Amino acid sequence: MLKGMTDPLHYVSGGMAPGSTRLTRRGRIYTSLGTGAVAIGALTYVGIADPHRPDSLFPACPFKLLTGWNCPACGGLRMTHDLLHGNFSAAVVDNVFLLAGIPVLLAWLLGRRRMGKPAATPATYIVVGAAAFIWTVVRNVPGFPLVPTVYPG
DSSP states (O other): OOTTOOOTHHHHHTTOOTTOOOOOHHHHHHHHHHHHHHHHHHHHHHHHSOTTSTTSSOOOOHHHHHHSSOOTTTTHHHHHHHHHTTOHHHHHHHHHHHHHHHHHHHHHHHHHHHTTSOSOOHHHHHHHHHHHHHHHHHHTSTTOSOOOOOOOO
16 A cells, blocks of 8 residues: 555545445546437437338337327327438427427526526426326327328338
8 A cells, every 4th residue: 555545445446435426527428428329329220210110110109008199209209200301391290299399498408507597496397297298188189180190011
């Protein structure tokens, strides 16, 4: 042991206490690169495979399997596929709630962070939950025009 260094964990863990979850700068870089690679891979797959086809290898929505209703996110994969192919009008039909809601929610959260306020408050969760509930009910009303598109196999 070096003079003045009495903690053996200092050599093994770089001075961090056991169980500490603080990431080093290198760990954050690797986490960001890994997350980016997974996101790019997922978007590539959604762009190549066509979720509009019933025989595509995408998981079925558990909410729709249980209830027969479209959930707030139903059509999200199809919407993403349409956006990646530049078909904005089809993306609106597939899920206008996510298409408009995700950018608005991100702008809200980032704006609050920039102002030094907590990004999400209990009121934020209530508003998002209520909007998702209302969208679920509205989109499942018979005759509602914006129904996610599924092409015959």
